[in-house]
Amino acid sequence: MEKILMKGNEAFAEAAMRGGAGYYFGYPITPQNEIPEYMSHELEKTGGAFIQAESELAAVNMAYGAAAAGGRAFISSSSPGLALMQEGISFMCSVEVPVVILNVSRGGPGVGGIQPGQADYMQATRGGGNGDYHVPVYAPSTIQEAIDMICSAYDVADRYRNPVMVLADGMMGQMMEPVVLPPARKASTYEEIRRDKPWSLTGKGDREERNVLKSLRLQPDVLEEHVMHLFEKYDRMEKELVKxxxxxxxxxxxxxxxxxxxxxxxxxxxxxxxxxxxxxxxxxxxxxxxxxxxxxxxxxxxxxxxxxxxxxxxxxxxxxxxxxxxxxxxxxxxxxxxxxxxxxxxxxxxxxxxxxxx
Amino acid sequence: MKQVFAVTRGMLPADTSYCPGCTHGVAHRLIMECLDEMGELENTIAVSPIGCSIVAHQYMNIDMCESAHGRAPAVASGIRRVHPDKTVFTYQGDGDLASIGMGEIIHAAHRGEKFTTFFINNAIYGMTGGQMAPTTLLGQKATTAIYGRQKEKAGSPLRICEMLSTVEGAVYVERVALNSPANVRKAKKAIRNALEVQKRGLGFSFVEMLSSCPTNWGKTPYDALQWIQDAMIPYYPLGVFRKPEDM
Structure with a gap:
């Protein structure tokens, strides 16, 4: 395998594509700008799509849409942007939609600064948005490890139908290291999406039942049952994912x-x-x-x-x-x-x- | 005997949770009839908003998802990227679209997203119980404007079609009303046009429907329809604001 020298952020973007991400939605924020920049010219070459979103709120909800439709979506931001994305992360956990989220974190609170920080630890590990939920959070220490994590994060996200977060920091986003890139995964065809993600929104077509993805549960017993279902899943994650x-x-x-x-x-x-x-x-x-x-x-x-x-x-x-x-x-x-x-x-x-x- | 009328199979055989005299049911049925007539029911993915019509998926017989408040156009943009050949639409009320979701709707139009948005403007927040919306008329009472909306305090009602028609990417923009048989027929035509524009891949299409909310307006269903005619239409003029040249 050939070793190449890559800047962290560009390596993260390339890793997401090789992991199968066909859809990237991002809003500029330092120190992760190289990711949307890289995706804007590289993703379409693989048959995927890039949108420069009007905000992180829009970006996370675009990712929800793409993932609900059965696509593999990737979003990245840095701390203040992640704060804005919490609405969508909570929503996706509720609806059970898999996406991969990268936080190239910086110092806070508020707009804070653009140098590396780890003060989003609580936000990442406790949910960060409203309600009872969890996302698995992976913390790479080298760019190579981040690449491997981002690629395998798609398997974890799909397996549990849940968002997965990779928590890096501005130091890793901005430095260069020699890395080995994994082979690229093939994007799923429409038929493969319908087969592998039978819950996804692909248009009813010849399916017997139409698919509905929802978060609203007004009846307390129904909502409690759903939260219990989510926590059975989180219990499994606690047994199966610890590293x-x-x-x-x-x-x-x-x-x-x-x-x-x-x-x-x-x-x-x-x-x-x-x-x-x-x-x-x-x-x-x-x-x-x-x-x-x-x-x-x-x-x-x-x-x-x-x-x-x-x-x-x-x-x-x-x-x-x-x-x-x-x-x-x-x-x-x-x-x-x-x-x-x-x-x-x-x-x-x-x-x-x-x-x-x- | 020849069948002259049937309920569209685009609507599920369920009683809606909407109040008596609410026009959501009319809007739902018109959209579903159009998709049925176009042969698109099996080929459509839609996004419901936060508001009374979050439950639209209980009645519309198509693949659907809910979205967070105001974000339906962002969600639809994501869906569109994965399935460029499907028909995609959002269905949003005035609190959802004209207040918390203003950013998302303007930018979906701005990007020329190839989906359709159906905008239900009843000049009030319905689900939460009658608060003032950006579209609430001057003098109209709301639970957060109990003496009626005052321009000095809350500004003037926003005209969304007029605003969107300044955006290049919005290629079809029309305002209709659901208050009379004649207007309902025109509304159906507008919906069909908007969906055709989407099918042709021309850009973003948008239909605003002036709608009733008898419960939160404190009016009978009949008076509510009359109020659309007498109060809403004069401020929100009906008509086509933008359309492709060949239409």
């Missing part, structure tokens, strides 16, 4: 938890700490929802502190604390505003936490 990896020595006194860009810095910090004679390990959640609880249940008796390292004011740490469940102290190392700490800063602060607990 994480560990790094370094898991019998260490310090165990870091970090995802995305932060996990790469923490990996360096672990080496720096090793040079100082301090052993450390890391749990890297690959799915943020469902969150990997198991590695926390298996924490070594020698672990003295679990440190959540994040680009937010303590969002990941909520899941870390719930998973550690009081067994060891949990501490936070963070920067916000678009500032990414150096691996030395993380190592220094971790060492201080350990000393304070001694």
């Amino acid at each position: 994480y990896e560990t790094f370094g020595n898991m019998d260490s006194e310090i165990i870091f938890v970090a995802f995305g860009t932060m996990s790469r810095l923490v990996a360096e910090s672990i080496e720096i700490l090793a040079e100082r004679g301090i052993s450390a390990g890391m749990i890297r959640p690959i799915t943020l929802w469902p969150f990997p609880v198991k590695p926390f249940e298996e924490l070594s008796p020698s672990t003295k502190v679990v440190i959540s390292a994040e680009l937010s004011m303590g969002q990941l740490i909520a899941d870390v604390k719930a998973s550690v469940n009081g067994r060891v102290p949990v501490r936070l190392i963070n920067r916000v505003g678009g500032i990414v700490p150096s691996s030395i800063e993380i190592a220094d602060r971790a060492q201080k936490h350990l000393e304070e607990l001694a």
Whole structure:
């Protein structure tokens, strides 16, 4: 397989196309503009369609329409844009329509800045919109991993008939890395859509029953039953989708938890700490929802502190604390505003936490 | 015996949930009759709005989906990309289209989307119980304008056909009324024209139907139809605002 050098955002776009995305709807927002730009000239070559939407609200609802019609849709944005898309994400979860959503996140709140952030963690993992629902959230740490995740996200979305989110950040969107692109999947024909997605809107044709996709359920017992049905699905996701990896020595006194860009810095910090004679390990959640609880249940008796390292004011740490469940102290190392700490800063602060607990 | 009339199979045999005297039923049937006559029922995908007619899919015998408030034109744009050969339409009320969904409708027209929008203008929010709409007439009472809409506070009613007819991509724009047999016949012709424009791939087509809401207007069904004639039509003139040259 040929390795090529690609900018993150362009690689994400190419990955979506190769994963089978035939339809992209986007609105300009930094730091993900290369995605709509790339899609605007590449997607039609594959027989797909691109719309520069009038807003993120329109974009997410266009994706809902395309997915309801049986197409594979891709949408991307950055934090403030994702906030606008929550209406559609909640709606698609309710109607059970599969799309893939990418957040190249930046600092907030409000318009915030355009440098990388991870402060959309709660929004991504708790639903973010109205009502009880979940979307699986994947957190890549390299561009290659993002490519693989975006491609396989379509299988997950289709399997569960649910939106799937990939949560990257501005650092990953803007940097270049050598990557291997997977082979392109063939787009589904009209007949294949009718066969593989029998629920989709393709026109009644020779189907016995017409298809109706709805969210409104005015009768409380009917709505409750539907929510229960959705949560049976989310329960299955929790059993089937959890992914994480560990790094370094898991019998260490310090165990870091970090995802995305932060996990790469923490990996360096672990080496720096090793040079100082301090052993450390890391749990890297690959799915943020469902969150990997198991590695926390298996924490070594020698672990003295679990440190959540994040680009937010303590969002990941909520899941870390719930998973550690009081067994060891949990501490936070963070920067916000678009500032990414150096691996030395993380190592220094971790060492201080350990000393304070001694 | 020769059959001279049958209910279109485009309508399901269900009682509607609409109030007595509401013209949603008339609008539904006209659209379905046109699709039936065009042989398009099996080939159509439609989007219902938020509002009373979110349940249109309980009555229209075609593939349909609901949409979030105001977003039907965006949803239809997505559907259209996947199925360029299907007939696609949105069915939207005035709160949905002229207020919260103004962005989506203008830009669908602006892109020249090849679908049709049927706009039900009854100058009020029906489902939520009679609040002022952008189309509520001056002096018309609403639960959020209990002394009647005042220009100084709430502006003047929006004329959507006139606005859309300034947009290049909107190739067929007509306003009709559903208040009399003659106007209903004209409405059906407008619906047919709009769907034909879509079939020919000419661009965005739009039919506004002045409609009644006896419940929230506080009028009898008969008086409601009369009010369309006496109050609405003078402010919202009927007619074709845009059409292809050969039509």
